[in-house]
Amino acid sequence: xxxxxxxxxxxxxxxxxxxxxxxxxxxxxxxxxxxxxxxxxxxxxxxxxxxxxxxxxxxxxxxxxxxxxxxxxxxxxxxxxxxxxxxxxxxxxxxxxxxxxxxxxxxxxxxxxxxxxxxxxxxxxxxxxxxxxxxxxxxxxxxxxxxxxxxxxxxxxxxxxxxxxxxxxxxxxxxxxxxxxxxxxxxxxxxxxxxxxxxxxxxxxxxxxxxxxxxxxxxxxxxxxxxxxxxxxxxxxxxxxxxxxxxxxxxxxxxxxxxxxxxxxxxxxxxxxxxxxxxxxxxxxxxxxxxxxxxxxxxxxxxxxxxxxxxxxxxxxxxxxxxxxxxxxxxxxx
Amino acid sequence: xxxxxxxxxxxxxxxxxxxxxxxxxxxxxxxxxxxxxxxxxxxxxxxxxxxxxxxxxxxxxxxxxxxxxxxxxxxxxxxxxxxxxxxxxxxxxxxxxxxxxxxxxxxxxxxxxxxxxxxxxxxxxxxxxxxxxxxxxxxxxxxxxxxxxxxxxxxxxxxxxxxxxxxxxxxxxxxxxxxxxxxxxxxxxxxxxxxxxxxxxxxxxxxxxxxxxxxxxxxxxxxxxxxxxxxxxxxxxxxxxxxxxxxxxxxxxxxxxxxxxxxxxxxxxxxxxxxxxxxxxxxxxxxxxxxxxxxxxxxxxxxxxxxxxxxxxxxxxxxxxxxxxxxxxxxxxxxxxxxxxxxxxxxxxxxxxxxxxxxxxxxxxxxxxxxxxxxxxxxxxxxxx
Numbered sequence: 175x176x177x178x179x180x181x182x183x184x185x186x187x188x189x190x191x192x193x194x195x196x197x198x199x200x201x202x203x204x205x206x207x208x209x210x211x212x213x214x215x216x217x218x219x220x221x222x223x224x225x226x227x228x229x230x231x232x233x234x235x236x237x238x239x240x241x242x243x244x245x246x247x248x249x250x251x252x253x254x255x256x257x258x259x260x261x262x263x264x265x266x267x268x269x270x271x272x273x274x275x276x277x278x279x280x281x282x283x284x285x286x287x288x289x290x291x292x293x294x295x296x297x298x299x300x301x302x303x304x305x306x307x308x309x310x311x312x313x314x315x316x317x318x319x320x321x322x323x324x325x326x327x328x329x330x331x332x333x334x335x336x337x338x339x340x341x342x343x344x345x346x347x348x349x350x351x352x353x354x355x356x357x358x359x360x361x362x363x364x365x366x367x368x369x370x371x372x373x374x375x376x377x378x379x380x381x382x383x384x385x386x387x388x389x390x391x392x393x394x395x396x397x398x399x400x401x402x403x404x405x406x407x408x409x410x411x412x413x414x415x416x417x418x419x420x421x422x423x424x425x426x427x428x429x430x431x432x433x434x435x436x437x438x439x440x441x442x443x444x445x446x447x448x449x450x451x452x453x454x455x456x457x458x459x460x461x462x463x464x465x466x467x468x469x470x471x472x473x474x475x476x477x478x479x480x481x482x483x484x485x486x487x488x489x490x491x492x493x494x495x496x497x498x499x500x501x502x503x504x505x506x507x508x
Numbered sequence: 509x510x511x512x513x514x515x516x517x518x519x520x521x522x523x524x525x526x527x528x529x530x531x532x533x534x535x536x537x538x539x540x541x542x543x544x545x546x547x548x549x550x551x552x553x554x555x556x557x558x559x560x561x562x563x564x565x566x567x568x569x570x571x572x573x574x575x576x577x578x579x580x581x582x583x584x585x586x587x588x589x590x591x592x593x594x595x596x597x598x599x600x601x602x603x604x605x606x607x608x609x610x611x612x613x614x615x616x617x618x619x620x621x622x623x624x625x626x627x628x629x630x631x632x633x634x635x636x637x638x639x640x641x642x643x644x645x646x647x648x649x650x651x652x653x654x655x656x657x658x659x660x661x662x663x664x665x666x667x668x669x670x671x672x673x674x675x676x677x678x679x680x681x682x683x684x685x686x687x688x689x690x691x692x693x694x695x696x697x698x699x700x701x702x703x704x705x706x707x708x709x710x711x712x713x714x715x716x717x718x719x720x721x722x723x724x725x726x727x728x729x730x731x732x733x734x735x736x737x738x739x740x741x742x743x744x745x746x747x748x749x750x751x752x753x754x755x756x757x758x759x760x761x762x763x764x765x766x767x768x769x770x771x772x773x774x775x776x777x778x779x780x781x782x783x784x785x786x787x788x789x790x791x792x793x794x795x796x797x798x799x800x801x802x803x804x805x806x807x808x809x810x811x812x813x814x815x816x817x818x819x820x821x822x823x824x825x826x827x828x829x830x831x832x833x834x835x836x837x838x839x840x841x842x843x844x845x846x847x848x849x850x851x852x853x854x855x856x857x858x859x860x861x862x863x864x865x866x867x868x869x870x871x872x873x874x875x876x877x878x879x880x881x882x883x884x885x886x887x888x889x890x891x892x893x
Contacts, residue, residue, distance in 0.1 A: 404614050407610060409581075410606070413602075
């Protein structure tokens with residue numbers, strides 16, 4: 175969006191210089207793109223400017239408070255958790271859905287009932303985030319030990335003789351009973367000897383479930399786009415299947431991997447619904463977007479809400495810039 | 509690398525080693541089925557070591573499938589393939605000591621020319637210094653040393669083709685398989701590359717097996733041509749044998765420039781007698797042929813350059829026993845040769861006549877004129893359908 179502002183300014187400059195050089199005929203192209211530009215200005219550029227402005231005012235947008243709202247990110251524990259979780263989501267969901275999608279794309283290429291299996295894996299793509307969350311609430315459902323388990327995960331766990339686990343509540347799944355350690359200097363305590371961030375991981379799983387099919391379908395198309403002659407040629411040259419994957423397949427589909435990863439990154443940065451429906455952001459599952467809604471509409475702190483929005487915007491900018499650069503370079507990427 | 513005397517000596521030694529190692533290919537009763545479809549049926553073929561063999565035929569005749577079975581890209585449904593005296597059924601492509609030049613070259617687009625050529629050596633675990641030597645040497649041979657750092661898409665079609673050749677030859681295979689290697693090139697480049705292929709084959713002395721659908725390509729390259737149709741081998745022979753004496757109606761037609769008249773055997777050939785065939789509306793023709801029984805369907809085949817064209821009322825030389833009357837439809841000047849299309853009007857049979865342009869000009873004939881075409885029995889084959 176910041177790029178959009180820059181482009182607007184450049185566009186205006188070009189309009190003026192064109193009119194200056196070629197008279198009214200230079201205006202004609204702008205007559206055609208004008209409506210689109212007006213809508214962009216109204217619904218994209220102005221809100222961005224407005225949001226940036228609001229982020230420097232206090233909660234009720236009456237007084238200028240400087241960087242106070244941004245200080246929130248470094249002073250407030252809740253903001254720290256949201257930032258940490260966003261990072262977890264960004265790396266975890268993107269990595270696993272692209273990785274898993276790639277593995278499925280390559281392996282399913284050699285499976286007999288490929289279309290059926292791919293259809294099944296792709297299907298969650300069609301479910302809304304809220305709908306998916308409702309489904310997964312059943313999967314993660316928890317009843318105290320001794321009662322019949324409604325959730326399939328806990329039903330499996332108890333059937334195997336374990337204790338039911340509060341998947342969306344627990345921040346840690348302890349596997350060892352060791353003493354917590356304190357990192358010297360910063361006073362940071364690590365107390366989870368097992369799987370940390372259990373509930374956040376549980377929420378991320380939903381997103382992975384939703385996104386893997388998308389990654390798989392696009393990557394599968396890219397894998398199938400590799401001429402079979404190339405693979406045959408590598409085979410005559412004595413390459414083994416893993417070598418073919420690492421040296422031929424992977425480099426050739428790298429542009430597609432970049433596109434898919436970018437798309438997932440943008441989706442993940444916007445994640446809100448899953449957290450909101452599953453936990454409401456409690457038990458350390460908050461992400462930036464859910465915190466933003468909370469600040470904005472629950473606490474009515476427009477300043478802080480806007481500051482979070484600006485941060486999210488800034489986080490997307492590098493992704494957008496790299497994508498645009500790739501498009502400009504002709505999507506070659508080789 | 510080539511340049512110093514020692515390097516050249518090594519280079520010659522390496523080539524001699526390849527030539528010594530060259531091995532032939534033998535196919536015994538090879539069949540390939542895709543489900544209910546039979547792509548190749550019961551093929552028997554021997555390709556001599558160090559020879560240039562072309563599999564010639566129209567698309568879908570099974571020639572590419574045959575090549576891919578030799579390469580190991582296609583499983584053999586039944587029968588045996590031998591490279592040298594080693595049976596290679598089921599052996600992975602990489603272990604057959606063959607290399608392949610693909611129709612679209614199949615160069616790795618993300619690797620430089622140098623890395624493309626190096627790939628096979630790397631995969632075979634050849635040490636780095638030897639790889640460098642062999643790749644540089646091979647790029648020198650195909651004249652692409654200055655393009656080593658380019659990506660394939662920055663090269664012309666002919667250059668890409670040479671990279672593909674270099675990549676195949678650098679592994680020093682005993683048999684080089686080429687799948688329509690010239691079909692993506694334009695005409696003049698094709699003729700030039702044809703010469704280079706033949707030169708490389710002579711230089712390395714290895715066995716080349718090439719798939720092609722172009723008879724001129726097969727004629728100019730091969731020691732041995734295998735004409736295929738519908739998964740069968742129709743004829744195996746030297747280029748001149750295929751040209752002079754096609755063994756079947758299909759071969760005669762596919763090789764081109766033959767006139768074919770379908771009819772029925774009137775008299776089979778024996779030691780003293782030529783065969784005779786009756787063609788509806790055209791009369792009886794005499795020619796070389798097999799001892800078929802009377803009434804069997806057969807075809808009279810005569811090459812367009814064996815015909816004698818004379819005025820209708822002129823006298824014929826004694827040997828020219830076969831004749832038809834036809835009208836000139838069109839005259840096509842192609843340079844050294846002039847192609848003349850004629851038609852026997854009562855049966856609408858088309859006939860092609862070819863003559864040297866200078867000879868044609870002395871005849872001073874024009875379109876629409878009626879002429880007599882005649883040919884000797886020795887130049888005429890009676891082929892059973």
